[in-house]
Amino acid sequence: MRANTQGLxxxxxxxxxxxxxxxxxxAGLLVVVYAGGNLGVALSSLFLNPITLSGGIQQIFVRFxxxxxxxxxxxxxxxxxxxxxxxxxxxxxGMVLVFVVYSFLAFLPWPVLYVAMILGAALGGLLxxxxxxxxxxxxxxxxxxxxxxxxxxxxxxxxxMLSGPIKSAGTALGFPHSVELPAQFxxxxxxxGVPITYAVPATIAMGIILYLAVERTPFxxxxxxxxxxxxTAKYAGISIPRxxxxxxxxxxxxxxxxxxxxLMGYRYELDIGSFSTNYGLVxxxxxxxxxxxxxxxxxxxxxxxxxxxxxESMALSANVTTYVVFAMEGIMMLGILLGNYLTxxxxxx
Amino acid sequence: MTIPLSDILVGILxxxxxxxxxxxxAGMGEIVSxxxxxxxxxxxxxxxxxxxxxxxVDYMTGNPWIALLAAVGVAGLIGVFFAFTVIRxxxxxxxxxxxxxxxxxxxxxxxxxxxYPSGLAPNYVPLPSLITDWNTVxxxxxxxxxxxxxxxxxxxxxxxxxxxLTRTSLGLRVRAVGENPKAADNMGVNVNKxxxxxxxxxxxxxxxxxxxxxGNFVPGFQTDVIAGRGFIVLxxxxxxxxxxxxxxxxxxxxxxxxxxxxxxxxxxxxxxxSVSTLFNMLxxxxxxxxxxxxxRKARVPKFLLKPYRKG
Numbered sequence: 001m002r003a004n005t006q007g008l009x010x011x012x013x014x015x016x017x018x019x020x021x022x023x024x025x026x027a028g029l030l031v032v033v034y035a036g037g038n039l040g041v042a043l044s045s046l047f048l049n050p051i052t053l054s055g056g057i058q059q060i061f062v063r064f065x066x067x068x069x070x071x072x073x074x075x076x077x078x079x080x081x082x083x084x085x086x087x088x089x090x091x092x093x094g095m096v097l098v099f100v101v102y103s104f105l106a107f108l109p110w111p112v113l114y115v116a117m118i119l120g121a122a123l124g125g126l127l128x129x130x131x132x133x134x135x136x137x138x139x140x141x142x143x144x145x146x147x148x149x150x151x152x153x154x155x156x157x158x159x160x161m162l163s164g165p166i167k168s169a170g171t172a173l174g175f176p177h178s179v180e181l182p183a184q185f186x187x188x189x190x191x192x193g194v195p196i197t198y199a200v201p202a203t204i205a206m207g208i209i210l211y212l213a214v215e216r217t218p219f220x221x222x223x224x225x226x227x228x229x230x231x232t233a234k235y236a237g238i239s240i241p242r243x244x245x246x247x248x249x250x251x252x253x254x255x256x257x258x259x260x261x262x263l264m265g266y267r268y269e270l271d272i273g274s275f276s277t278n279y280g281l282v283x284x285x286x287x288x289x290x291x292x293x294x295x296x297x298x299x300x301x302x303x304x305x306x307x308x309x310x311x312e313s314m315a316l317s318a319n320v321t322t323y324v325v326f327a328m329e330g331i332m333m334l335g336i337l338l339g340n341y342l343t344x345x346x347x348x349x
Numbered sequence: 350m351t352i353p354l355s356d357i358l359v360g361i362l363x364x365x366x367x368x369x370x371x372x373x374x375a376g377m378g379e380i381v382s383x384x385x386x387x388x389x390x391x392x393x394x395x396x397x398x399x400x401x402x403x404x405x406v407d408y409m410t411g412n413p414w415i416a417l418l419a420a421v422g423v424a425g426l427i428g429v430f431f432a433f434t435v436i437r438x439x440x441x442x443x444x445x446x447x448x449x450x451x452x453x454x455x456x457x458x459x460x461x462x463x464x465y466p467s468g469l470a471p472n473y474v475p476l477p478s479l480i481t482d483w484n485t486v487x488x489x490x491x492x493x494x495x496x497x498x499x500x501x502x503x504x505x506x507x508x509x510x511x512x513x514l515t516r517t518s519l520g521l522r523v524r525a526v527g528e529n530p531k532a533a534d535n536m537g538v539n540v541n542k543x544x545x546x547x548x549x550x551x552x553x554x555x556x557x558x559x560x561x562x563x564g565n566f567v568p569g570f571q572t573d574v575i576a577g578r579g580f581i582v583l584x585x586x587x588x589x590x591x592x593x594x595x596x597x598x599x600x601x602x603x604x605x606x607x608x609x610x611x612x613x614x615x616x617x618x619x620x621x622x623s624v625s626t627l628f629n630m631l632x633x634x635x636x637x638x639x640x641x642x643x644x645r646k647a648r649v650p651k652f653l654l655k656p657y658r659k660g
Binding site: 031034035083085131135139140141142144145146148149150151152153155156157159160163164276278281284288320321323324325326327328329330331333334337338341 | 453455
């Protein structure tokens with residue numbers, strides 16, 4: 001019986017999620033049609049363009065890797081009741097560190113430098129969350145406030161790095177950008193000609209490893225206990241500071257790592273176009289939709305990768321700004337939260 | 350040519366007084382909201398919607414006062430919706446707030462773009478300065494008389510909110526429902542009604558902040574134009590321990606640092622943008638540094654983020 005009711009609950013949650021996402025899409029369609037777009041064109045751009053348009057498939061997997069890597073970190077911290085609103089800043093620091101390592105450790109031989117760039121990105125994200133972690137664990141300072149502040153600092157710092165230390169010599173005029181990574185520092189495609197890089201299987205493998213390491217071990221109970229009640233956790237003899245520090249630091253490192261996959265696997269150079277993409281917030285939505293489950297976040301990430309590209313393409317088809325996608329995401333998020341309330345009769349993140 | 354030190358100081362003070370009200374309106378709103386137990390993380394989304402409304406209504410009517418009313422109205426509407434989600438439906442406040450932020454971030458630009466596609470907007474009519482020929486009065490003119498009346502309203506608001514929270518019975522009820530809703534309920538306070546009113550008030554203050562942003566920060570609407578400055582308010586009141594006068598201090602000192610680095614960057618005329626962006630980080634780092642010093646003693650309202658259910 002128990003399994004049955006659980007299955008039923010899962011079905012209801014899924015149904016509500018689909019409804020919520022439908023509501024967001026409907027809102028987007030309304031805007032597009034209001035702006036004079038053709039409904040048929042809008043629908044086909046939304047659902048088909050991500051796979052039919054050239055570069056669409058590549059984009060789906062690039063964003064999937066990005067959202068999953070960041071979202072899994074956000075979800076991990078969220079399990080312990082900690083909100084990492086700063087994933088965007090950590091991502092940015094990861095991206096900056098890729099080029100810092102590339103420029104300043106250029107004397108290293110190729111394979112070492114390659115690995116160092118990836119590790120550097122993780123380190124950048126990690127460093128960017130050390131301050132909120134220490135303030136939270138040692139002084140009890142709210143991590144939301146500190147990570148938000150650091151997002152703004154990260155943008156300014158990245159801009160400084162970009163217009164000075166890691167600037168490409170080729171940008172005398174216009175917006176500064178870094179040099180382009182040469183081919184041997186790009187993450188190669190698995191099959192030549194098919195734009196799916198090794199970052200995709202690596203990310204999925206990482207997701208499965210984290211699933212085994214988190215969901216299948218006592219760590220899950222430890223983290224969720226800390227997340228639900230510090231009192232209970234203390235009573236159960238769980239080291240609260242350790243759980244908080246581990247989940248937060250992992251979240252930062254993962255967000256930084258996402259920066260390496262983005263630059264080395266897709267964009268190859270850093271410019272201010274990568275600064276305020278709000279991917280950090282999408283990662284939070286993915287973590288919530290995936291219900292903080294290490295594999296669930298993966299499915300949510302793939303869905304949002306597909307959906308955001310479709311929605312952007314839909315907006316462009318009717319000459320509407322792609323900012324409409326943010327509004328759609330907001331509506332979807334509210335709808336999903338509402339669905340959780342309706343299934344559980346009490347709201348739980 | 351050297352610029353006299355007095356001019357630099359006047360410039361810093363003038364900028365501080367000009368920019369602080371944006372943080373003060375929002376800060377007072379968020380304090381009242383959070384003291385009642387509701388943190389509104391959607392504040393920047395609400396500000397963006399009001400800012401967009403301000404520009405559009407101002408362009409259409411040429412009257413900034415009507416724009417103010419419209420901005421507060423829009424903010425209030427979103428506030429009612431937000432309050433409904435977190436009080437009635439007991440949604441997670443942070444998640445709902447972030448959703449409202451995304452919603453406002455997207456919709457504000459979509460709407461603005463629909464009304465005024467690609468920068469065809471007319472000129473913004475700002476609120477007038479206190480006196481029109483403030484130029485003629487040395488020092489005092491640039492610092493005090495150049496500002497519009499809303500700058501002074503924000504200062505009065507700080508005093509009013511400080512008085513309200515500690516000296517009035519409604520203010521005490523606001524704090525009671527954030528501190529111990531059960532006890533407040535037993536004493537006959539309608540917890541969720543007080544929270545609703547506090548949240549609505551907060552949202553309307555974000556509306557005034559959005560209105561104030563126009564003209565004082567930017568001449569026209571762009572994508573993501575508030576750029577995190579709304580979120581900074583959360584840090585300010587956290588550092589200020591939810592106290593109005595300390596929030597005033599936080600906002601003023603943040604803006605003094607901002608204005609000082611701004612003057613320095615402008616005067617020294619760095620050829621490359623590079624070093625100036627490092628200076629741009631200063632006000633935020635300054636605020637961050639205050640947190641371990643003062644935030645350590647922060648006493649969060651006990652039932653902040655926690656929905657209340659009767660019985």
